[in-house]
Amino acid sequence: MIDELIPNELHDEFKAFRHELQKIILQHAESCPFCKKIEFYIIRSKPTKTYHCKNCHKYFTASTNTPFNRLIPFNWLETIFTSRIKNISYTNIAKNLGISFEKVMRRERAIINYLQTYYPLLHKWYTQQKQATLIPILAEQYKTIKAKVTALLNEQNPTCIHCDSNETAKIGTRTCYRCKRCRNSFNIVSNTSLNRIPKPELWLQFIDLLVLDKNNSQIATILSLHSDTVHKWRSIWCNMMKYWHCEALATWCEHK
Structure with a gap:
């Protein structure tokens, strides 16, 4: 279980972050990221679910205003995050996902930036544990x-x-x-x-x-x-x- 690798005091932040990732993976938006209103509707489902706000009339996706914007497919994010916690190398993650080394690194960089903004304690542990030594x-x-x-x-x-x-x-x-x-x-x-x-x-x-x-x-x-x-x-x-x-x-x- 991945939870066993996380310090007990960080379980709440870890679960909250994974919940945020799931919303992005499922492309579920709860409010407009610009005006915070909840009156919006879907205008396109593929390749990325896009919404239109009835209040500010702006278009957005579940990843708008986050470091994950345009980093599709979003399901790679959780795979990379949990794999790095398990100490799986970038090379092996890239091989397993069938993508380039750079794409893996770019997505982990987005994860680190998001953690730094919203989950500082988890960010501190994650970066110290996983990034203390350069690959x-x-x-x-x-x-x-x-x-x-x-x-x-x-x-x-x-x-x-x-x-x-x-x-x-x-x-x-x-x-x-x-x-x-x-x-x-x-x-x-x-x-x-x-x-x-x-x-x-x-x-x-x-x-x-x-x-x-x-x-x-x-x-x-x-x-x-x-x-x-x-x-x-x-x-x-x-x-x-x-x-x-x-x-x-x-x-x-x-x-x-």
Whole structure:
């Protein structure tokens, strides 16, 4: 029984969350998520049951305004949730469901976000028990990203993009250099989206916080950044992870 794996003090939150999942799986809506009124009707049953509110005239589904929106089929959510509690790996879950590794991870990310908002005690236990150690593929890609960024930040004499000379010197604390031969300056990340991110001294710490599953508000507080800046940086770094063929880590770090 899955209940036996849950601490006694968390049984109420666990049952409540599974009840919420069941409503989403059955696509059952009790009220409009926008105006909270109960006067609505079904306008479409497939592929996702869609409702129309008589009060605010908006359309919605059972998953609207939740992290599970559009993550169909919804029955995968409970399977992934209970499987992870049983310590079944992402790879085996993906194999059992016949889906990709990334789809499993994306749905668990949605589960974690939902728990964090509505069931904080269950979220704390679930993340500490199941996410304390990165699975091998994430750990390997995390190591790869850290190595690439460290190499960029510690580059001493990159080749000049203007004259191909190696007689270059760093300017300031960014990734900018000046060529001693042609006297032109250049940025070694000018052809990447990293060129849009200032404060390279924070890059490694920012990546660490992403991997530690910190949300935007937490990262903004820790690094003394604006929340909009954190949102922008997260998007850029996830794109860079994909560019460097670390798609699994990018999926892990994305907020859906």
